Amino acid sequence: MSIRSIVFSFIIAICYTVSGQNTYKWAAEPRINAASNMNFLGVLNSGTFVTQSQIDLSISLSDSEGQEWQNLGPLQNQYLDISNFMDSGSKDTLYYHNASTDVYIIDKNLGKIYLGYKSKKSFSDAFMTSQGNPVLLARDSIFLLNKKAKVLKTIKNTFGDYLMGFPIDSGQFLIINQINKTLSLINQDLSVLINNQPLANNSYNKPYMWVNQNGNIYGLFGNKLHISTDFGQTFQVLSGQENFELSGSRLSVNANKKVLAFSSYEKFYFYSIITNKWRIVDNTNPGATLDLPGEKIISHDNSNIYLGGSDNNLIKKASLNFGATNVSRIQVFENDFLYFESDQQNSIFDKGELRPVGFYAPYEFLYMNDGSLQISTYDSFYLSSDKGKSFTPYRPNFFDSGNRLTRDLNNKLYFFTSTDYFTSLDNGSSWQKEDGNKYFPQFSAVKRDVKPHHSGNHFGRSDISNLIRYNSNGDATTIHFNVNYVQDIFHHFAVLPDMTVLCFLENKSSKKQTLYRKSGINGAVTSVNFPFRPTNNTFVTDEEGNIYIHNGKSIFASLDLGTNWINISGDLPEDIQINALAVGKDKTIYIACKGSNVRKSLFKLIKTNQLILETYRLNDACDMIEDEQPTTLVNYKIDNEIFTGNGIGGTTYIYVDKYMFGKEVEIVDYNTKVFSTCQGNQFISFVDGKQKMYFNLKELKSCSDLTIGISTPFLRRCFSVPIIGRVSNTGSKNSQNTYVLIHLDSLLTFESGSHNAEKIDDHTIKLFLGDIKAQETVNFFITVHVDCQASFQKLICFDASVNGSASCESATVKDSLCIFPIGSFDPNDIQAFANGRNTVDYVEKKDQLLYRIRFQNTGTDTAFNVFITDTLPPELNPRSVRPIIASHDYSWELRDNVLLLKFENIFLPDSNKNELLSNGYIDFKIEMADNITNGDRIENFADIYFDFNLPVRTNISSLTVGKPSSTDDHPDEIAIIFPNPVRQELYIKMKQTMWVDMISILDLHGKVVKTMAQPSQKSSFLNVEISEIPEGIYLLQIKDNQGRMFHRKFIKM
Helix, strand or coil: CCHHHHHHHHHCCCCCCCCCHHHCCEEECCCCCCCCCEEEEEECCCCCEEEEECCCCEEEEECCCCCCCEEEEECCCCCCCHHHEECCCCCCEEEEECCCCEEEEEECCCCEEEEEEECCCCEEEEEECCCCCEEEEECCEEEEECCCCCEEEEEECCCCCCEEEEECCCCCEEEEECCCCEEEEECCCCCEEEEEEECCCCCCCHHHEEECCCCCEEEEECCEEEEECCCCCCCEECCCCCCCCCCCCEEEECCCCCEEEEECCCEEEEEECCCCCEEEEECCCCCCEEECCCCCCEEECCCEEEEECCCCCEEEEEECCCCCECEEEEEEEECCEEEEEECCCEEEEECCEEEEECCCCCCEEEECCCCCEEEECCCCEEEECCCCCCCEEECCCCCCCCCEEEECCCCCEEEECCCCEEEECCCCCCCEEECHHHHCCCHHHEEEEEEECCCCCEEEEECCCEEEEECCCCCEEEEECCCCCCCEEEEEEEECCCCEEEEEEEECCCCCEEEEEEECCCCCEEEECCCCCCCCCCCEECCCCCEEEECCCCEEEECCCCCCCEECCCCCCCCCCEEEEEECCCCCEEEEECCCECEEECCCCCCCCEEEEEEEEECCCCCECCCCCCCCCCEEEECCEEEECCCECCEEEEECCHHHCCCEEEEECCCCCCEECCCCCEECCCECCEEEEEEEEEECCCCECEEEEEECCCCECCCEEEEEEEEEECCCCCEEEEEEEEECCCCEEEEEECCCCEEEECCEEEEEEEEECCCCEEEEEEEEEECCCCCCCCCEEEEEEEECCCECCCCCEEEEEEECCECCCCCCEEEEEECCEEECCEECCCCCEEEEEEEECCCCCCECCEEEEEECCCCEEEEEEEEEEECCCCEEEEECCEEEEEECCCCECCCCCCCCCCEEEEEEEEEECCCCCCCCEEEECCEEEECCCCCEECCCEEEEECCCCCCCCCHHHCEEEECCCECCEEEEEEEEEEEEEEEEEECCCCCEEEEEECCCCEEEEEEEECCCCCCEEEEEEEEECCCCEEEEEEEEC
């Protein structure tokens, strides 16, 4: 695989999924619910729909207004109450309490419900604060929980029983006692501001009261809506209710807390908190209840969901209760559009609606490119242009029952009779008889299963154990599968996207069923082993080439052309009887089951395998520290591949290849002086395309341990440039009063900086970083001006040191950098540093190497993502690579010897709009390989991808290991160059006559700017034209006929 294809596979983040048998989840009835007879519970503030099966009590959630549902299984066989959801507004994590002792966390990303907190005392109410923390109102205590449902703080309950709580935006919340008719105001730290203040109105009940984010109380008293703006000391009737009463109504509030709603048998009433106006809407579904996610009206009963239309009337959105049982055949046309064939009726399922089709067992049901349907039955053709709502019959005079109607990918119809075949280019309006001998030789042998392929070929099944392929010219090729030279029964075949052919045959005498695989048209035939005995005669493939098959009880899938099989039956009932299997274009799997509803998979075997890794710091007893966030200061190793730990918020997302399944995941690069781990390594085994792993760091020593890095993209003469740094606390204790000292070269003048930067003297800058938490990283910067008198051939150096409290080590932590100043420069390049000093020629084996890759968006639009690949040469040790500092947030991965640096969502402007901000860079350290020897050359370059454009390749950074026998230390031993500095022509005078093969000129970053091949003859005097080269300092490289190279530096004026 090319490097470019590797990078693009990272960019679109795709890998295959695999997981254990008990992790695959299935839902009954496609796109609607988790089982039949659903009870629609309601809509949460986030807009999430909630249903519960009346049969198995399983819970389903929908974030698409009822069009797609995620089944989470039952919650300990409890009936749910929509008012017990503690809704923080998040679509990823929900909280539910059972109005007794338990708080559950619903993680929709993982598709699971788990117990977060169990109280020893029952509580009367639970809710979320405006900061997203659950609060429990128990009989004897008030509990404040963190987002993982662990107790943060507890106070004694002095407010009585039968309490209800309401959060307000200030972080405070109100507690109302329904028995004593009192109100209390509580701070977010559980301190009490108002204690048991009597309410002015005592005719209320919880379902008819609500408190908005400002603390205003709305109550439905005496069939009128009242408001209190003084925490219940007084209530006033809201205006606009003179002509109606809210008798028998239920109060609801929409997600953005701007509209109150009341439902009655005939009307819906809406009150806007913003405009103080009322709106009345007819309820066309009498008896339905009401919810308001966002500004939409949503009504529901036990069978249907209704949304408010443009005329404020309610229109049916989705059915919650349809039956398609005993289905024996499924065809998937597109998402939400399927065909079912059952013993009750044949039906089309179209986005929530099940419509009967008046055909019994049609031979073919073709879905055309224009959305129409072509149907072939025993007596006629039928055409539908409205997705199966109506059908028009037509019967050409050549019609012959029992033969095959098919189509190609260009919407061309084919119909085969026993003697001829016909084609139609206008959806069956007219037909043309074709010359079978000209276009389809052997067509009379093709009895069934003529299938089009995206390659333009057609494949037909013959009456013996073979296939016939027809290319676009009509040429026929026989594909032999009769490997046993006996009369096999030909059951089913499929041609995968890569032209691999699969064929299901049954031996007539032994009755043994075998799936054969043929790699391409002329490839060898091999048999595919099954982990079971198939009881059906067909298999299904998807567009990725995955194979699916069932044996009536279980479903198996293969991701590698039948070499390995996975049981994906998951949570299907043990007594299930599977009749048929189908896979949609979106890789959703549908199964038809005897005596029960059609079921669909809640997982997809597609390229979305995501590994989610987090590492938390624990105390010395291996217990979680409250409100601890994932650390970014670790990396992860999988089978000699390393992935960064500095993901989003400390969470690392890895898209894993197939060969990583079952591999061990190890946490690496943490501070072993301060931490160890509490658990062993973990292994990859996916659940529905995702797996989340938690690692930990056990505290060994209580101290801070600071590291510092400092860098700059370039030092350009006469320009202001940034110097960027970062300090990380890799220890277990906070560092207090942390500060950084930066010492500047005399050619650099301080201009400004972050963190209250101030000058100590002309060359020393102090930055006050304050407190740095354990496992936290802080970035800082200063801006300096580069003197116009800076010499191109003299390094400019600066360094930075960091100091803080409770340090593990007493020594000062320091980092330094030396770099040549530049004039103009190539914006996409790579530079090498040895021991912090910019170098272009020779290094010693013991040197610490650093590479800097710079990039600039010189295009015409913003670059949303920048990806850099560096295929590390064999002279470097890839396992030692560590990125240390960059201009933007980044993550990185190392796979084999390919370093991938990812700047996702960088939004880098183009240089025409903002020249300064169009630049970026990254530094990484790396060690030389152990087997490197003097004289070896290290040549390294990088490819830079701006979004999905072709890569920009940098220069080649070239280093030679070991001190040369003749270099600039003794230049006169080899040659003299003059004039130096030079403007137009450089002259080279050799000390002795020598064979010269090549003369090259390199800039200070190792990029070759000019090359001149020399004739194969001895020379003692040479001249080089350099007038076209920009000003700057360069390296003249002379290569002789024995491969030796000699270098001289010169300045171009």
